[in-house]
Amino acid sequence: MHPFDETLLDDPGRRDEVDRTDYLRSLAGAGALVREVTGRVDGDLAEPLRRLAADRPRAVHVVAVGGTRLAADLACSLTRHSGVLVTTGAGSALPGWIGPLDLVVAISLSGAADGPVAQAYEAARRGASVLTVGAPGGPLADAAARARGVHVEVTGRSDHTHRVARSRTAAWAAAVPVLRALQLAGLLEAGATPFDELxxxxxxxxxxxxxxxxxxxxxxxxxxxxxxxxxxxxxxxxxxxxxxxxxxxxxxxxxxxxxxxxxxxxxxxxxxxxxxxxxxxxxxxxxxxxxxxxxxxxxxxxxxxxxxxxxxxxxxxxxxxxxxxxxxxxxxxxxxxxxxxxxxxxxxxxxxxxxxxxxxxxxxxxxxxxxxxxxxxxxxxxxxxxxxxxx
Structure with a gap:
């Protein structure tokens, strides 16, 4: 690793040479992506999410990998007073106790990560309610369809075209549908999800x-x-x-x-x-x-x-x-x-x-x-x- 050079941080040309993936711009766009996903969650997806969360679940299991583990941590922290068990995971094995009375949330922005996809399919097989978050199409969206659940698309944007979102920079947007579903299920108070303030x-x-x-x-x-x-x-x-x-x-x-x-x-x-x-x-x-x-x-x-x-x-x-x-x-x-x-x-x-x-x-x-x-x-x-x- 090179010695730390603080002068590089204030030199736009040198900084851009190193930040070839435009990562800083992606981070700066997190708020805009949250607004975009919030608009869909409270718009076209409002009724499907309401049906999914119509019955208060016995327990909730959130599986996420990479940067989207932030969404899983938020789900656990914000529901700590709900009286409902909320667990997290990242591997391929769905906990054995999960069944038709439970809600499984699987997050993979690529739509293809092994752990979330495998657990979503297994949750569908067991009859659990399923919410998936990630790229349009692909195995994860298919798992939600098999479970008659809800799939929420979260993508990045580059020059007005959709692309697979980077999990670290799109983590806040991925958390929006998860927290909204938990709120609709009665696990969060009304003021716990101020997405506009976020x-x-x-x-x-x-x-x-x-x-x-x-x-x-x-x-x-x-x-x-x-x-x-x-x-x-x-x-x-x-x-x-x-x-x-x-x-x-x-x-x-x-x-x-x-x-x-x-x-x-x-x-x-x-x-x-x-x-x-x-x-x-x-x-x-x-x-x-x-x-x-x-x-x-x-x-x-x-x-x-x-x-x-x-x-x-x-x-x-x-x-x-x-x-x-x-x-x-x-x-x-x-x-x-x-x-x-x-x-x-x-x-x-x-x-x-x-x-x-x-x-x-x-x-x-x-x-x-x-x-x-x-x-x-x-x-x-x-x-x-x-x-x-x-x-």
């Missing part, structure tokens, strides 16, 4: 972090600089921000090609604090070694010291399951150990909006992190062959 939030983040905004006024570029020479440890302060943390770790892996881990407070407090005093923590002065470090006096610095990325609920807002005091204690422990702390606060609003405000910014930061290292953020050699998706 689209506005995605647009707002894209505007703040647009490529032509120089790094010192661009929060996503600044975040990329903070993580350029570090191993990220992403920590959420509660159940809602944990969705963004999981997404951030996945995007660091897939987009930036940087190993990362994530956790959630209070469950993972012990493991996180233990890491903060380990060999990857850095030095007590926060330098992580640095150009002035003396390896004979100070000890050798880790090759890539830790950075703690704290994803937090809005400042001053009390949220169920969030202990702000514990979060501050973990931050102090990190600072005392010389670990760089990067803190991101969610925008106030519904759960869906808060997740989007964090995750969308990190999506762009991971793209800039890849670009700074000379890597095309939209193309990972061999990845599509392994996942069966256009990652």
């Amino acid at each position: 689209a506005d939030t995605l647009d707002e983040v894209a505007e703040r972090a647009r490529p032509d905004a120089e790094y010192f006024v661009n929060p996503a570029k600044t975040l990329a600089l903070d993580l350029a020479d570090r191993s990220p440890l992403v920590l959420a302060d509660g159940p809602v921000t944990s969705v963004a943390a999981s997404r951030a770790a996945a995007m660091l892996h897939r987009t930036s090609r940087v190993p990362a881990s994530w956790g959630r407070l209070p469950d993972d407090a012990g493991e996180i604090v233990a890491c903060l005093s380990g060999p990857a923590a850095g030095s007590p002065d926060g330098s992580g070694g640095g150009v002035f470090a003396d390896p004979y006096l100070d000890g050798a610095a880790p090759a890539r010291p830790l950075a703690l990325v704290l994803l937090r609920e809005p400042e001053g807002v009390e949220v169920e399951g969030v202990d702000h005091g514990l979060t501050r204690s973990v931050r102090r422990a990190a600072e005392h150990s010389g670990v760089r702390v990067v803190e991101q606060h969610a925008r106030a609003g519904a759960d869906l909006v808060r997740v989007a405000s964090l995750a969308a910014m990190l999506d762009l930061a991971t793209a800039y992190l890849a670009l700074g290292h000379g890597l095309d953020p939209g193309r990972v050699p061999g990845l599509d062959d392994i996942t069966g998706e256009r990652a």
